[in-house]
Amino acid sequence: DAKTTQPNSMESNEEEPVHLPCNHSTISGTDYIHWYRQLPSQGPEYVIHGLTSNVNNRMASLAIAEDRKSSTLILHRATLRDAAVYYCISRSTLTFGKGTMLLVSP
């Protein structure tokens, strides 16, 4: 099974960039990496996904290591509304775990 490992929590200041890491050293070559976030009292929300190349969308950027053993979710300018739990998962296993709680200070 492709297991992902994330830090329990991270802190950032508003309007600063945030880099959220994820290790997935056992992921298969055809398995997509997905990121979700969960705001308080809401269901998880899709953020971004990728396979090998770096990806950008309106919410974030995803940088995937060349060996695919790790990836980084990048929030270019954190806002207070970005405070949430962020999950990195392999699409095939759907194992969310406990994610990284991002705290954003004004």
Add this chain to the structure above:
Amino acid sequence: DAGVIQSPRHEVTEMGQEVTLRCKPISGHNSLFWYRQTMMRGLELLIYFNNNVPIDDSGMPEDRFSAKMPNASFSTLKIQPSEPRDSAVYFCASSLGFGVTSNQPQHFGDGTRLSIL
């Protein structure tokens, strides 16, 4: 567009009672997932369906839990009899496609907060 719709939003019931949670996936999505979230264990996958057929129910905690998907627009998760340790937030999600090579994201409902007294 309507997202994934779950009902009820909150359920409080006494131990031993039957509980039925309901989910309407996004129209056109062919995969449906049930999750449970607790502080201790985080977000756990219970069961998922593809084209209304259960594919993997290995996450279902025990025989007291059952799930059905009678058609493409409706699914239920039933607990009978319920116990206090079943208290959690239950989420339903749907997506297009399925499988290791699928790149389709899941869309989650707002969840049902279940409390068993």
